[in-house]
Amino acid sequence: MKTLDFYESTENNRGDCMKLFIKRNTSPDKSCFTVYDDFGNEKYKASFTGSKSVSKLIVSDNADKAVLKIRKIPIVGTHTFAFKVGKHHITFVMIVSSNRILGYYYGNNWHINGEIAKGNFSIIDVDNSVIATLKKHTDYIELNITDDSDELYCVATSICTNLINTVDKLAMQAV
Secondary structure (H helix, E strand, O other), rough: EEOOOOOOOOOOOOOOOEEEEEOOOOOOOEEEEEEEEEEOEEEEEEOOOOOOOOOOOEEEEOOOEEEEEEEEEOOOEEEEEEEEOEEEEEEEEEEEEOOOOOEEEEOOOOOEEEEEOOOOEEEOOOOOOOEEEEEOOOOOOOEEOOEEEEEEHHHHHHHHHHHHHOOOOEEEEOO
């Protein structure tokens, strides 16, 4: 099992949430993201299926069992993704404008609060409770999740928002 280079101490982790770290892979294989737990152990790996495009990603656990499928739906003017965990799915839509990115969920009552383009935002439920917070660092994403049952959908959101290239202009980023 591979461990994380930038291991973070669990002293900073509040007892009421789970902390995950998502790192982009730059290897030539089809793996594009690796998710680590707060102990630095590899938890999930996101890989392309078929050709190397953003049309479909499979997130697998340590036993190489597919636990999450992310499919990009080609809708003009949006970046639309369908997240499927088991038999349940959620659709996540990002609309990129000249000065910000708006994020919407369909299939649950969540919304995004914060700046997706900067990688610092929260996923909020309809009752204004925080489901997850995401903070982008130089070479990884820190994801704090308050409920284990929402873990895979939050990981999927983190991966999809990280596919947006915000360096020069807002556009989809090749991995």
